[in-house]
Amino acid sequence: MKKLILFAIVLLLIPTVNAASYDIVIARGDFPVDSIVAQVYTQSAEIPLITIGRGGIDQETEFELYGYRAQGYKSALIIGGEDAVSKSVENNLERLNYSITRLWDWNRYGTAARVAVSLWETSETVIVAPGDQKGTLISAGRIAIDFKSPLLLVETNKVPDETKAAISDLRASRIILAGNVSENVKSELAELGGLQPTEQTQIALVKQTTDSRGLFVIGILVGGLVIFLISSLFSVGVFRRKMEVPYEVLSEDEKKIAKQIEKHGNSGLKQEELPSLTGFSRPKVTRLTSELEERDIIEKKKVGKTYILLLKRPLK
Missing domain, CATH: 3.40.1010 (Cobalt-precorrin-4 Transmethylase; domain 1)
Structure with a gap:
């Protein structure tokens, strides 16, 4: 405390x-x-x-x-x-x-909280994602951009004090959760400002008030049903686009690299060809491709003395 x-x-x-x-x-x-x-x-x-x-x-x-x-x-x-x-x-x-x-701040949770409180002042809506899981931040960032709302982070099994303080200071009344967390974390978030599980789509938000517990519970059940239906549709390819990487999360230089890799499709692109295709120096190409690989956007396969570059997820 x-x-x-x-x-x-x-x-x-x-x-x-x-x-x-x-x-x-x-x-x-x-x-x-x-x-x-x-x-x-x-x-x-x-x-x-x-x-x-x-x-x-x-x-x-x-x-x-x-x-x-x-x-x-x-x-x-x-x-x-x-x-x-x-x-x-x-x-x-x-x-x-x-x-x-x-x-x-001293860790990712504190940094996200400090950016949110300093730059937004107040926000009715906040997007919350687990900061200790791979593959959730890009999707959560896309949702935050869509809602023009700050992005805060939690642990899978804990809501950090920095995040609690930020939600309070922002006076947030609804929390959109992007990612899987424990039931304890969901309960804590619900008490802080209301909770709406979501994926990369905007669905009706449920706002919790002191005398609307029943409505909130119904909202959670409906939200869970929606998530189940979306997951089922995704499994048969209806919502496969949710795995896409939005161009907005890439820098201009990263876009140039990604677009060249995209053009070569499943056959891949030799990394040694990128300097002539982009005008970037070899060290810059090495740095950018390593960063994209670390963010799980591209795959680098060692072939002889070079790398074959492939997109791990489609771009949009």
Whole structure:
């Protein structure tokens, strides 16, 4: 309880931020949580997202930042601590005369909570996904973008204090759960603001009030039935698109890579061909393909001295 109160106090001390406060956002492209919560915000605010790798700002990205600065962009938001986005990135931005703000916390749950509370101020709806499971963040990010709502994270068997505090500070009255969690977590979320299980589709939301317990229970049962029907239809291919990767969660450079791989279909594309097809350097191609593989978007098969690249899921 003390930890929850302390986190809430810290969040209240953060200066209020709105969509007009920043011109660009920078996050690590190979850190899924940072890049996806950043993508949710930039889509809502309609501002550029620049993803970087562990090496920081390369020459091409620096030219891009210089171009934005020449167009009048002044303020940059960094999502992630210095272990993710190094101090040298700040130095490069300062050299280009950007003003800089950094949002981060000690773990993924805290970072998502801090971004939500700082950038949304209040939100009737929040999207919640398990942060300790692979394959859920992209889908949850897509739902958050559709609802123009912040993305928060829970553990499969626990609601972190940071997430509880964020839901309270955002004054959320409905929670859309994307992913599988324990019954205990569902109960905790229901008490915090109402719960609506969902998949990549918008279905009727049930809002819990102090005197509408019966309606809430009915809503959960109906939601469960809908999920069962959707899962059944998916098994026969009706909703196969739910496994697609939306282009919106990819950076511009990643889109170029993914589109080239997509063109080659099931035969795959040799990684060594990408520099000539995209105009990227070999080190940049290696970094981007490794990041896409880590995010479970492409598959790299070692063949001789090169790799054959295949899409693991279709793009849309």
